[in-house]
Amino acid sequence: MTRLAVLQPNMRTLLITSVLGAALAAAQPSADEAAREKRLEWWREARFGMFIHWGIYAVPAGEWNGKPITGLGEWIMNRARIPVGEYEKLASQFNPVKFNAEEWVRIAKDAGMKYITITAKHHDGFAMFGSQASKYNIVDATPFHRDPMKELAAACQKEGLKLCFYYSQTQDWHEPDADGNTWDFPDESKKDFAKYLEEKAKPQVRELLTNYGPIGMIWFDTPRIITKEQSQELATLVHELQPACLVSGRVGHGAGDYDSAGDNQISVGKVRREWETPVTMNDTWGFRKDDHNWKPATVLIRQLAQVVSHGGNYLLNVGPTALGEIPQPSVERLAEVGRWMKVNEQSIRGTTAGPFPYDEPWGVITSKKGKLFLHVFDWPREGMVLDGLKNKVRSAQLLAGGKVLDVSQRDENGFDALRIDTPATPPDLNDSVIALEIEGEAQVDPSLLQQPDGVVTLSAYMANLHKAAGSKMNLDSRGVISDWRSAGDWADWSFKVNHPGVFNVVLVTSEQKYGRGWDGGQHVVVEVGGKTLKKTVAAGGKQENPSNPYWPYVISRIGRVRLEKAGSYALSLKTSAIPANQKYGLTLVSVRLAPAK
Incomplete structure (x- = not known):
């Protein structure tokens, strides 16, 4: 018998009222937090x-x-x-x-x-x-x-x-x-x-x-x-x-x-x-x-x-x-x-973060109540596909020129796929914005999804980090794993694929600011889909980093794997050995799986 059951009715009422009052008080912001929220109103809008x-x-x-x-x-x-x-x-x-x-x-x-x-x-x-x-x-x-x-x-x-x-x-x-x-x-x-x-x-x-x-x-x-x-x-x-x-x-x-x-x-x-x-x-x-x-x-x-x-x-x-x-x-x-x-302006002013936990291969998304703004940097050649959006889309319209675009939504191998019929050329070479009017608050698949171009990007900021004792491995403000200098450190991701096949596995790492320093030579082990790849990290080219241009990216090719069927997968990245006295260690930006051609 619970303690509450033996209390008199008026005592039970008092206790319940007290508990509810405490819960409501805890849910209310403090006076300091309420004042901070008020101060931020103009700034969020700007x-x-x-x-x-x-x-x-x-x-x-x-x-x-x-x-x-x-x-x-x-x-x-x-x-x-x-x-x-x-x-x-x-x-x-x-x-x-x-x-x-x-x-x-x-x-x-x-x-x-x-x-x-x-x-x-x-x-x-x-x-x-x-x-x-x-x-x-x-x-x-x-x-x-x-x-x-x-x-x-x-x-x-x-x-x-x-x-x-x-x-x-x-x-x-x-x-x-x-x-x-x-x-x-x-x-x-x-x-x-x-x-x-x-x-x-x-x-x-x-x-x-x-x-x-x-x-x-x-x-x-x-x-x-x-x-x-x-x-x-x-x-x-x-x-x-x-x-x-x-x-x-x-x-x-x-x-x-x-x-x-x-x-x-x-x-x-x-x-x-x-x-x-x-x-x-x-x-x-x-x-x-x-x-x-x-x-x-x-x-x-x-x-x-x-x-x-x-x-x-x-x-x-x-x-x-x-x-x-x-x-x-x-x-x-x-x-x-x-x-x-x-x-x-409406795609910037007073908007909030996009609903997906990652950027799209073609650009980024901003949000308002009942609307999503697709900022398309790389214009698609044959129409646009957005996977993972669960809301019904009422309309799609280019902000530049106002052209209304045809849309369709359907299930494609387990992915909620939105297809947008885009014109052949972008209305703005800098950033063409498509405004989507949606029903309700944006609901998306929070998983890491294979993108319509077939690429799977496992960003460092979405990894599960496993640190060895005494490790200084951390995620910095750029979303890069830094100070990965212990062979006992490792990371893993879960992701979904709807177009299986053979993939090239690539590590993307970051140089230091202005390109002043980068450590390679780490012995890495990648496990995915029942396959194991082993490789020593070496510079195999550079990648432009438009988000943070002062920190160049380095490409390192690891090998190939075959993912046999559509569905969910896990990938782990471990270091079996790291050269002694490395200043930076493995500075991981992402692991990328790109369809082999």
Whole structure:
């Protein structure tokens, strides 16, 4: 007999009421979480913003004493180890007479951006706003004597864009007590970081949130030595001064309102919560006169779609010159992005992640209630097939031109197959969007499915990881398995095939950023469909990585297997031996099974 059965009726009612009340309370978000959700509303709707890196580092523009300095434009003080006294002289040369806040805001708005995040203070410590906390600022220390942040605030309010401020809270190379300057202030034992935080960082954050009207976000960066308590103090300060203002994930220690991916990194797979990725248009953030490696508009548009398809925001950077002009190549690319957004805005703005746990071979999917938007990068030659969608499709229509497309749905060897009758040529070479109207909330087969082109892609982020004792094997923010350096580590996947046959098995691995390092030589064992393949990993070619172009992919051919019939399969990847002292180990992106020809 249960304890409840011997209670009197009124006691049972009290107990049941208490239990239900506790359950309902647990289901309700906390006050802090409810406030965070409210702050995120505009940001989720926006999806696309402009990042601006602008400061006195635009004067040397990547060159010091007549010599080019490697690295990012805004890091020249650090990379060239420029003494504070010498770097300060740049302020007297900074006079951006061509700065026009309304023009900058118009460029952003016409590109389809809904917010602007600008460097109020970068790591060099120079404030691009009038500050009482430090005279090392654009109003007091330059011949310009204007506050561009006030002008941007007015222009953003006029055009309906959110203004957000980047603020480097930990690194400040101008200050002896802050982090980062080891050439002027090498004795770490003499540094009082708390003093810097209280006397400069917090007062300047207070100024930014007091003097410029409603601010959408404070975009903190590089937390480094900041403590958990100090990160939380900054987040609390922001929310006390402006409760609707977001705090970026880089404030540190999970104190932000959302997560930030690494620079120029696009997260894949399922993410824990809202996220944003900052992306350069060329190779630098702050202006460099010798950086002409501009990404094509096609790459920018597709990256935007891919980020949003995984539930993220895309923050695209421009680096204005010392005269205050956004470089013309940036303006041209933003104009092309804007033309695409004008036609396809509904497939980006206010959308959520696609329903499938993986990207499609032809592109990506974004979602809204009752709609799916198919962003087709690689246009099909003979109609399009989408496997795994269980909802009835009411209609399909191209956003560019509005043409209604014929669709059919049927079972094909156990797969729910949607066929779309597409025209012979794509309406947009950058990204052609097909809007599907569906019945109900999107329901899909969550399994890894063989795609209509016959390929099975087993992405690292969908693997079951099995780690040996002491292993550092992990899944990084790009969805790549990193630090696979133990022979006891292994991974496995389950997947479905509806067109069996002979397949070439290929490993796709990642080089380090900018191609600076890759380890091969691992002895791998692949088991699938009752077959075993053994091979030593060797570079067999490169694969373009448009999502994260700074991390090239390497192809390694493992062998062939025959999958005899349609149905479910499992594949395991193990390492029987790994060369000693490998720096990176096996950096797995995916295992790919492609039909043998």
